[in-house]
Amino acid sequence: MLAAKIVEPMPAPVTKDAFRNAMSVLASAVNVVTTDGPAGRAGFTATAVCSVSDEPPSLLVCLNRSASVYDIFQANDHLCVNTLTCEQQALSNLFGGKTAMEERFASADWSTDVSGAPMLDDALINFDCRISNRVAAGSHDILICEILAIRQRDSGDGLVYFQRRYCQPV
Numbered sequence: 001m002l003a004a005k006i007v008e009p010m011p012a013p014v015t016k017d018a019f020r021n022a023m024s025v026l027a028s029a030v031n032v033v034t035t036d037g038p039a040g041r042a043g044f045t046a047t048a049v050c051s052v053s054d055e056p057p058s059l060l061v062c063l064n065r066s067a068s069v070y071d072i073f074q075a076n077d078h079l080c081v082n083t084l085t086c087e088q089q090a091l092s093n094l095f096g097g098k099t100a101m102e103e104r105f106a107s108a109d110w111s112t113d114v115s116g117a118p119m120l121d122d123a124l125i126n127f128d129c130r131i132s133n134r135v136a137a138g139s140h141d142i143l144i145c146e147i148l149a150i151r152q153r154d155s156g157d158g159l160v161y162f163q164r165r166y167c168q169p170v
């Protein structure tokens with residue numbers, strides 16, 4: 001006699017909306033990621049930034065391949081991760097929107113260190129980096145970055161993005 005075959009119901013696929021709703025409750029630091037080099041200067045707002053390894057000191061940045069800045073980051077070898085303070089919400093909106101590149105950079109003061117990528121003067125912290133590897137994953141490229149230099153402020157509160165809005169410390 002044939003044994004009855006139990007067919008488990010297929011789990012419903014996780015939709016894009018469900019994914020984004022879920023991700024929206026992961027609180028994150030807000031960064032302006034900048035580059036300069038043969039392809040020119042560019043910058044964008046990124047929350048998809050995290051620590052990778054302390055040997056060598058490295059972090060990762062996820063960059064959407066459809067972003068207007070993508071080709072520039074693809075052609076340049078260096079970037080700087082500028083982590084924003086609570087006072088820099090407007091800068092996050094500027095670098096996260098459809099704003100001309102000159103207008104983005106004109107709104108703040110910048111300097112350079114080892115890599116030559118623009119370093120935001122009033123950032124909470126700056127990570128000056130060399131892009132050491134690029135991995136395509138879905139819609140994004142994961143940029144693995146070796147940290148060449150760090151510049152850190154003595155004090156200040158970090159800007160936090162949570163549930164699709166900015167949070168201020170209480």
Ligand SMILES: NC(=O)c1ccc[n+]([C@@H]2O[C@H](COP(=O)([O-])OP(=O)(O)OC[C@H]3O[C@@H](n4cnc5c(N)ncnc54)[C@H](O)[C@@H]3O)[C@@H](O)[C@H]2O)c1
Pocket residue numbers: 019020021023024047048062064139164165
């Ligand atoms: N990792 C990213 O690429 C990323 C992260 C945050 C915001 N954004 C951009 O900012 C817009 C507004 O974001 P929101 O937080 O107000 O609302 P949202 O509903 O579009 O996104 C909610 C959360 O989903 C994640 N997310 C959004 N777009 C993503 C993408 N293309 N790939 C991977 N993860 C993504 C982020 O964690 C985000 O905070 C988004 O539509 C997107 O264009 C992109």
Ligand SMILES: Cc1cc2c(cc1C)N(C[C@H](O)[C@H](O)[C@H](O)COP(=O)(O)O)c1[nH]c(=O)[nH]c(=O)c1N2
Pocket residue numbers: 030043044045046047048049062063064066067068069092093095096097098099161
């Ligand atoms: C709070 C927040 C956080 C992120 C973003 C936006 C905002 C507002 N954006 C989108 C990115 O900043 C945006 O695509 C560009 O700055 C503007 O896009 P265009 O220059 O018009 O393509 C973004 N993009 C990306 O590739 N990786 C990321 O981690 C994030 N994170």
